[in-house]
Amino acid sequence: MFTGIVTAIGSVARVEQRGDLRLTITGPLDPATIDIGASIACSGVCLTVVDRGGSKGEAHFTVDVSAETTSRTAARMWEEGAHLNLEPSLRLGDELGGHIVTGHVDAVGTIAKSEAEGDSTRLTIAAPAELAPFIAAKGSITVNGVSLTVNSVEDQPDGEVLFGLNIIPHTAQVTTLGQLGEGDELNLEVDTIARYLHRMQALRAS
Structure with a gap:
C-alpha cells in the first residue's frame, strides 16, 4: 500500500x-x-x-x-x-499524505496538452473510455505514482475522457512530472473508493 x-x-x-x-x-x-x-x-x-x-x-x-x-x-x-x-510501501504509523494507492496500474494515459498556468503547469491527460466512470472533478487520481487532484473532466464522443491537473513547481521539481511533455505516456491508477462505488452502483442497477 x-x-x-x-x-x-x-x-x-x-x-x-x-x-x-x-x-x-x-x-x-x-x-x-x-x-x-x-x-x-x-x-x-x-x-x-x-x-x-x-x-x-x-x-x-x-x-x-x-x-x-x-x-x-x-x-x-x-x-x-x-x-x-x-x-x-506505507508502514504502520506513517502519515497518509496523499490517498490510498495500490500500485496496480489501471491504464496508460497520454499528455494531450501541457501549458503554463501561473507558476504551475496545466496538464490535460487523455484516458481510455474504461476509466471515464472513475474520474471526477476534485477527486483523486495517481499519475506515474503521484497523488493528484483532478481539476476538470471532459467526456469525449468516443468515450475517451480528458482530465486536467495542475502541477505546482514543488511537484514538478521532486517528481518526474516536470520532465514530461505532450505525447508522453503516463501510468494511471484510479481512486480505490471510486472503484468500489462504481461496483456498488452496477450491482444495484442489475
Missing part, C-alpha cells in the same frame, strides 16, 4: 532481458531501509525488491518485471536511463 507521495527520483541503471525483465534502479535512498522482498512503487507500479546495495544516498535495488506488467504500463519507463518516481 502507498500514498502517492514520492520519496525520490530514481534512474534505470541496467536492463536485462531474462524470462522476465530485470531492472537495476539507482536512487538517493538508504539501502539499510530496503528489505529483500519489500515493495517499492516505481512510477506507480508496485515492484518487489530481489536485491539491493550501495550506500546511504546512493542506493541501488533490483526488481523483476513480468511481461504482463510491461504490457499494461508506459513502455519508456522500462528503458535504460529512464527516470522513475520512487515510493517505499
Whole structure:
C-alpha cells in the first residue's frame, strides 16, 4: 500500500532481458531501509525488491518485471536511463499524505496538452473510455505514482475522457512530472473508493 507521495527520483541503471525483465534502479535512498522482498512503487507500479546495495544516498535495488506488467504500463519507463518516481510501501504509523494507492496500474494515459498556468503547469491527460466512470472533478487520481487532484473532466464522443491537473513547481521539481511533455505516456491508477462505488452502483442497477 502507498500514498502517492514520492520519496525520490530514481534512474534505470541496467536492463536485462531474462524470462522476465530485470531492472537495476539507482536512487538517493538508504539501502539499510530496503528489505529483500519489500515493495517499492516505481512510477506507480508496485515492484518487489530481489536485491539491493550501495550506500546511504546512493542506493541501488533490483526488481523483476513480468511481461504482463510491461504490457499494461508506459513502455519508456522500462528503458535504460529512464527516470522513475520512487515510493517505499506505507508502514504502520506513517502519515497518509496523499490517498490510498495500490500500485496496480489501471491504464496508460497520454499528455494531450501541457501549458503554463501561473507558476504551475496545466496538464490535460487523455484516458481510455474504461476509466471515464472513475474520474471526477476534485477527486483523486495517481499519475506515474503521484497523488493528484483532478481539476476538470471532459467526456469525449468516443468515450475517451480528458482530465486536467495542475502541477505546482514543488511537484514538478521532486517528481518526474516536470520532465514530461505532450505525447508522453503516463501510468494511471484510479481512486480505490471510486472503484468500489462504481461496483456498488452496477450491482444495484442489475
